[in-house]
Structures are given as C-alpha cells and as structure tokens.
Amino acid sequence: MGAITSVDRKNPFSYKSRMVIDSVVLWLMGIAHSRYVKPLLLRLFSLGQRLLSGGNGDIEGRFQRFFDGGGLASRVVYGTVFLVEKWTKEVLFGCHNCGQCLLSYTGYTCTMRCPKGLRNGPCGGTSAAGKCEVYPDRWCVWYLIYTRCKRLHRLDTLRMMHPGVDWSLVGTPSWVNLLAGRDKVAEPFGLDKETR
C-alpha cells in the first residue's frame, strides 16, 4: 500500500469508464447492500458470535484473539476475507484499502479517492461543474458522495463524524477490523441497530 493520498494511480480502469460502471453499480449496490450484503454480514457476525463465545461475552475481543492467534483457521479466514474484499471493492469502487471502510455511508464512493483523503465533507475547492480542484478532469469525490446520498435518500449519513484514518490498519481487510473492533469508524453495525 503506497501513498493513499495519491489518487487512482493503480486502477485498471480509465476514470471515464469507471464513472459509467459507478452509476450502474451505485444503483445495484443500493439494493444489494441493504438486501443481501448487510444481512449476510450480520448473519456471519452472529454465527461467529455463537461459535466463539456461545452468544455472550467479549465478542470483539474473541474475534481479535481469533485473528491475532495466527492458527491455520484464522489465516484461511483472514486471507479469504482479504482477497474477496480487496478484489470486489477495488473493481467496483476504486477502493484504496484503507482498512476502515466508509463505503456504506458515502453512497458507495471511496473517500480515499479524494486527493486530500477528506472523510468528513468537501473542501472549498469543488468547481461549479462538480470537478476536483486538484485534478480538474475528475469528479470531486465529495460532489459524487453528495449527489449519490441524495439519490439514495441518505443525506443523514453525511452528518456522521468520522475520526482521522488509523494508518496502522491501512492495507488490512476492513471487514475483519470491523468484527475485531479495531475499526473505530463506527461501532460494529452500530449505525444499523434498527436492522440488527
């Protein structure tokens, strides 16, 4: 994981073609994430909870010990999650593997694609046409986030306060970090208590 703040250098798609992919994906994701991905993660979460602790106790700590333990099972799970998450998110969202994913709060737009890596809202440099001040041929990431969240009726998520990036997690799978309680972006599924 090189410089996260330098944008899009290693992405296999040109920016324009990814914009087309993006709009299709956004639409599909809105449905898929809420209908399938999140319920699946929640189910895995409670399954892991049952396996590791019999349904009670310090679940995050147990996940953490499981992944830190370095046994064969944990390496296989970790490696699988890592590859699945990395490949899908890189192809679909130009993910930069920050290890503390915000995609579900940003209309499935990777905030790390912003040159400044802004996580809490736009800088003052968005052009009237919604383009980035640093790379005028690209969309401002926060312009996309705003328009997408608006389309998804999720403008409330823009009000969430996110801490600075935990650079010790960069390059690790955010799904594992979430389960192990390392990811302080949001309490594990804390945002979605209503769906839990």
Place this chain on the structure above:
Amino acid sequence: MKLGELFQNGKFVITVEAGPPKGVDVKQMLEDVELLRDRVDAFNVTDQQSSVMKLGSLAVSHLLKERGVEPIYQLTCRDRNRIALQSDLLSAYVLGIENVLCLTGDYVTLGDHPSAKPVFDLHSVTLLLTLSRLQKGYDLAGQELKGKPEFYVGAVVNPGANPLESQIIKMEKKIKAGAQFFQTQAVYEPEKFAEFMKEVERFGVPVMVGIIPLKSAGMARFMNRNVAGVHVPDHLISEMKETKDRAKTSVEIAGRLIREMKGLCQGVHIMALGWEKYVPAVLDAAGL
C-alpha cells in the same frame, strides 16, 4: 485577547491577513502590520498559503504577539501529521497565542513544491476534534496532558460552494467539533451571501465575511476561472475595466461590499494580497 470577547460585546470584528515572507526578512510584513494595527482587531497569520513555502505561521504569530498585536494562528493539515499538529498547538499556547484557525490546507501540487509529500493525516474537522480534546486535557491517543491549552477556535467556510448543502453540513460538523467562529472565502455577491447567512444563522456562531479587494479586471476574471466558489459579477469587472484609477475603484467596491454585508454578519476578514496600504481606505469607505 480572544476574539470571542469582542463578538460577545457585539463588536463588528475586523481581521486582515499578515502573510509571512518567503525568507527571513520580516521588515516589510511588520511595517504592514504597524500600518494597520490600530484599525483592525487581529491578523490572520497564514500557514504556507496556497502551498507556497514560507516563514512559519507559529513564529510570525509569536512576533506579532511580542509587539502587542493580536494574531490568529492559522494551522493546516497539509504538512504535519497528528503528532506535529498537536505539538504545534501546545507550542502556540505556551507562546501566548489565543486564537487559532484550523484548516485542511491547499493541495501541494497547487503550490511551489509540487513534488512534496501531501500529509493530510488529519483534516479540518478532525483537527478541530483534536484541538477540543487537547482543551479537555487529553491528546488524541487518550493520554493525559500536564496543563491544558485554551484557544478561541476558528474555521472556514465557502458560501459560494457547489453544492451549498454539503458545505453547510460540513460547517455544522465543524461547529460540533469545536469551531467557535468562521471566516469565509471571498464574497462579491451580497444577495447570495444573504441567502447563505439565512441558512447558517441558526447555528449561532459568528461569521466574518471574506473580502479580497479587486486589483484589476484581469484578476477578477482569473478568480472566476480558477477559484472555486468565488464569482465576481460582470458589473464589478466592467467597473474595474473602465476605471482610470484602479486602486480608487477597488477601494470603493470593497467598501461598498462591506457596507452591504455588514448587517448580515458579525465581522469582516480582508485579504489584501499585497495591497495592505489600501486597507485603511477600504475601512473608511465601509464606514468602519
């Protein structure tokens, strides 16, 4: 003195920019400061503005404080990680600096060292959160501090941003994170500024409108093309084009803009960009 006391007393607060020089010769800058010190309440000391390497804002803020002039210490996240930012804030406090303005900072490629590593470890909102934490006596890692700093904390907002709604959401976050006053990007359209103020009045924090005196019609057109969220309307551009005395017209326009907007907000922040000598005339024209 904290700017907050002035706002509380209902004073219309006036600030200007003091740009540190590129190099160590501070004579010209201090002369500009002397010229204006009796007319303004505080000086924003810029932190490598536009990513151009300059003398540091902490040192210059200290120089001003030594001379009995009130600095607003600007701090950006472009060049320092969270360790350096926190340390600089503590340093500022022990040097007697009382007002801080927290910004993300321009991107490095817009300045004179485009090959520099962009840091952006924190950003405006997270820097404000960090500062609030320091003021409670803890650092970002949760360690207790020996003695805690106390600042009057500012942030910036761009009333011409597109889309305005997300800019205002961010402003709200900045307030939650600890911002106590705001300075704006340059404004040339009082009607649009009035709309913006109507949106943000409910936050109850002082807003200081940004004014950049136009130096020429060319400068206005340049800003329209290159500076996001700043729009100089055509009638001001033609006023600048047709005039014989550019400085006089510039002063008139700036004074008029301030007069039209001073009822809407709690202060004015003038960025003279080298035309510091005309600031007293601008203030006269504005009736301040």
